[in-house]
Amino acid sequence: MSASETLLDVHDLAKHFTLTKGFPRPVTTTVRAVDGVSFAVQRGEAFGLVGESGCGKSTAARAVLGLIPPDAGRVRFAGTDVTDAKGSTLQRLRRRMQIVFQDPYSSLNPRRTIGQALTEPLGVHGLARGRAARERAIALLEEVGLPPSAYDRHPHEFSGGQRQRIGIARALSVEPELIVADEPVSALDVSVQAQVLLLLKDLQARRGLTFVLVSHDLGVIRWFCARVAVMYLGRIVEDGPVSRVFGTPRHPYTRMLRDASPIPDPGIRSQLPRIVGEIPSAADPPAGCHFHPRCPRASDICRTVYPQWRADGEGGVACHHPED
Ligand SMILES: Nc1ncnc2c1ncn2[C@@H]1O[C@H](COP(=O)(O)OP(=O)(O)OP(=O)(O)O)[C@@H](O)[C@H]1O
Ligand SMILES: [Mg+2]
Numbered sequence: 001m002s003a004s005e006t007l008l009d010v011h012d013l014a015k016h017f018t019l020t021k022g023f024p025r026p027v028t029t030t031v032r033a034v035d036g037v038s039f040a041v042q043r044g045e046a047f048g049l050v051g052e053s054g055c056g057k058s059t060a061a062r063a064v065l066g067l068i069p070p071d072a073g074r075v076r077f078a079g080t081d082v083t084d085a086k087g088s089t090l091q092r093l094r095r096r097m098q099i100v101f102q103d104p105y106s107s108l109n110p111r112r113t114i115g116q117a118l119t120e121p122l123g124v125h126g127l128a129r130g131r132a133a134r135e136r137a138i139a140l141l142e143e144v145g146l147p148p149s150a151y152d153r154h155p156h157e158f159s160g161g162q163r164q165r166i167g168i169a170r171a172l173s174v175e176p177e178l179i180v181a182d183e184p185v186s187a188l189d190v191s192v193q194a195q196v197l198l199l200l201k202d203l204q205a206r207r208g209l210t211f212v213l214v215s216h217d218l219g220v221i222r223w224f225c226a227r228v229a230v231m232y233l234g235r236i237v238e239d240g241p242v243s244r245v246f247g248t249p250r251h252p253y254t255r256m257l258r259d260a261s262p263i264p265d266p267g268i269r270s271q272l273p274r275i276v277g278e279i280p281s282a283a284d285p286p287a288g289c290h291f292h293p294r295c296p297r298a299s300d301i302c303r304t305v306y307p308q309w310r311a312d313g314e315g316g317v318a319c320h321h322p323e324d
Contacts, residue, residue, distance in 0.1 A: 004042040004043065004045075005042065005043045005242055006040050006041070006042060006043075007041055007042065007043040007045075007077065007078055007177065007178060007210050008040065008041040008047075008064070008075070008076070008077055008178060008210070008212070009041075009075070009076040009077075009156050010037060010038055010039050010040070010060075010073070010074075010075050010076075011038050011073055011074045011076075012036050012037070012038055012062055012066055012072060012073040012074070013034055013036070013037045013038070013060065013064070013072070013073035013074075013075065013322045014030060014032075014035055014036055014037075014071045014072040014073050014297075015033050015034040015056075015059050015060070015063050015068065015070050015071055016030050016032050016033065016034075016035075016072060017030070017031040017033055018030050018031075019031060019283070021228075021320050026271075029283045029284070030155075030283065031281075031282045031283045032233075032234045032282055032283075032285065033056045033059040033234055034060045034063060034070070034234050034321070035056070035232070035234035035235050036058045036072075036073070036234075036235060037056075037060055037073070037229075037234070037235065037236055037304070038073075038236070039229050039239060040208070041178075041210060041227075041234065043177070043208075043210050044204075044208050044209075044210055045210055045227065046204060046210075046211040046213060046226055046227075047211065047212050047213070047227050047228070047229070048212075048213050048214075048221035048222050048224065048225035048227070048228035048229070049061070049212060049213070049214045049228070049229055049231060050086055050214075050215055050216065050217075050218060050221045050229070050230055050231065050257070050280055051216065051230060051231035051232055052216060052232075052257075053216060053279075054258055054279060054282060055231040055232055055234065055279070055284065056164065056231055056233070056234045056283075057182070057214045057216075057229050057231060057232055058182050058214065060214075060231070061099070061180050061212065061322075062099075063075070063182055064082075064097075064180065064212070065082075065084070065094075065097050065099055066082045066085065066090065066093070066094065067099070067122055067238035070083060073211060077093055077096065077178070078096070078177070080093060082097075082166050085145055089199055092127075092171055094176075095125045095174045095176065096176050096177050096178065096297075097176055097177070097178045097179075097180065098171035098172070098174065098176040098178070098179050098180070099102045099171065099179070099180045099181075099182065100168055100179060100180070100181040100184050101167060101182055101183075101184075102165045102180070102182055102183035102186050102187050103168060103187050104155075104164050104167030104170075105155060105163055106279075107167065107170075108163065108166065108167070108170075109154040109155075110154065110155055110156060111154070112139070112154070113151065113153060113154055114137075114150050114151055114153055114154070114155070114158075114166055114186050115134065115137055115151040115152060117135075117155075117166065118136075118137035118139050118140055118141070118151075118166075118169055118170055118172055118173050119133040119134065119173075121170065121173050121174050121260065122136060122137075122174065125174050127173075127174060127175070127250065128247065134151070136173070137151060137169075137173070138151055140169040140172055140173055140182055141169055143169070144165040144166070144168050144169045144172075144199060144203075145199060145241070146162060146165055146166070146169070148268075150162075150166070159189050159192075159317075160170065160187060160189070160192065161188055161189070161195060161196060164184060164185070164188060164196050165196070165199065166241060167184075167199070168184075168196075168199065168203070168239075168298065172203070172207075176209070177209065177210060177315050178209070178210045178211075178212070178213050179200075179209055179210070179212075180211075180212045180214070181200065181212070181213050181214065182214045183212060183215055183216070184196065184197075184213070185197055185217075185220060186191065186215065186216070186217065190285060191262070197220065197223065197224060200224070204253075209221050211224070211225075211243065213225055217261075218246065218257060218258065218261045220232055221242065222242055222246055224244060225238065225242050226241065227239065227241055227242060227315070228240070228241075228242045228245050228246075228271070230245065230251065230253065230254045230257065232290055232291055233279070233282050233285050233290040233291075234285070234290075234316070235254050235290065235318065236255065236316050236318070237251045237252070237317065237319065238250055238251040238254045238292065238315070238317045238318070239315040239316060239317075240312070240314050240315025241315065241318070244314065245315065246258050248323070249323065250312075250317040250319065250322040250323045250324075251291075251317050251318070251319045251322060251323075252291065252296060252297050252319065252321075253294075253295070253297045253322070255290045255323070256294070274283075278300050281309075286302045286303075287303060287304060287306045288301070288302050288305050288306060289302045289305075289306060289307050289318075289319070289320065290302075290306075292297060297321045299320065299321065301320050302320050302321070305320070306318075307319050307320045310322065
């Protein structure tokens with residue numbers, strides 16, 4: 001690849017949710033789902049976002065794509081500000097960034113055929129109609145390993161893995177440059193996971209796609225991604241090249257995640273991390289470093305001061321006592 005180009009630039013992104021619960025005295029709490037997240041993704045790269053359930057991965061992914069409005073921060077895509085984009089600018093940006101969900105069933109209308117699901121975005125973005133749209137949809141089906149006969153079928157006639165292929169075809173239909181895949185294989189059987197990951201890898205190479213892969217599964221991230229950011233309670237605690245981050249973790253949380261999930265063969269699911277202690281609530285994160293109650297290296301400063309980001313050339317870490 002020639003000189004790298006930053007395709008996606010996320011700066012200090014925040015998304016908080018306000019919840020009101022309780023009767024007769026309702027109490028309002030704020031969940032800091034994403035609390036100042038920054039990262040950049042180069043064109044053609046596969047970038048991973050990893051962390052335990054509830055750490056804010058999906059919220060970050062949705063805010064990056066402009067599917068939910070962030071409360072703070074800025075997202076730039078190919079130099080254009082997504083956060084401020086409106087109308088036709090936003091529409092054009094939306095075409096260039098697509099999402100693949102964990103459960104494509106939830107995003108496919110059960111009453112509509114696969115053909116309708118695939119041709120609809122083409123119409124919305126003015127890319128093709130009628131016979132041309134049909135031909136394009138059938139070519140897409142082929143590209144993701146499904147027969148042309150799938151065109152007239154309905155989602156329930158397919159297995160989980162096939163439905164995920166349909167979800168991928170739908171994302172590809174509008175010729176995006178960036179695909180954000182949110183736990184794209186987590187709902188699939190282990191053998192099927194590997195096939196779908198291989199398909200995504202193949203598409204990345206063939207189409208020069210850029211990926212943000214969201215997963216709680218280190219095995220998946222390690223196999224698919226070149227760089228990774230580790231999230232904990234709404235923040236990135238460490239990032240860098242996958243081999244460095246998982247090979248010699250600097251943040252005690254990264255080490256804990258890594259040690260809790262032995263990495264088996266590529267593309268094969270690792271165990272869900274078994275981790276010491278509970279994840280505190282994002283509605284009430286611990287003072288100082290959010291990780292300190294679970295951290296073997298915690299000292300006084302960790303209990304009071306959130307650690308500053310320490311950049312190290314290829315990435316960085318937010319820890320008062322990082323490993324060397
Ligand atoms: N619409 C919402 N309203 C209120 N709270 C929300 C909403 N969406 C997410 N949250 C909260 O924000 C936090 C982050 O959630 P998010 O779904 O982004 O995490 P995640 O890392 O994707 O988790 P998982 O691995 O389970 O998918 C959680 O505490 C969650 O309960
Ligand atoms: Mg999620």
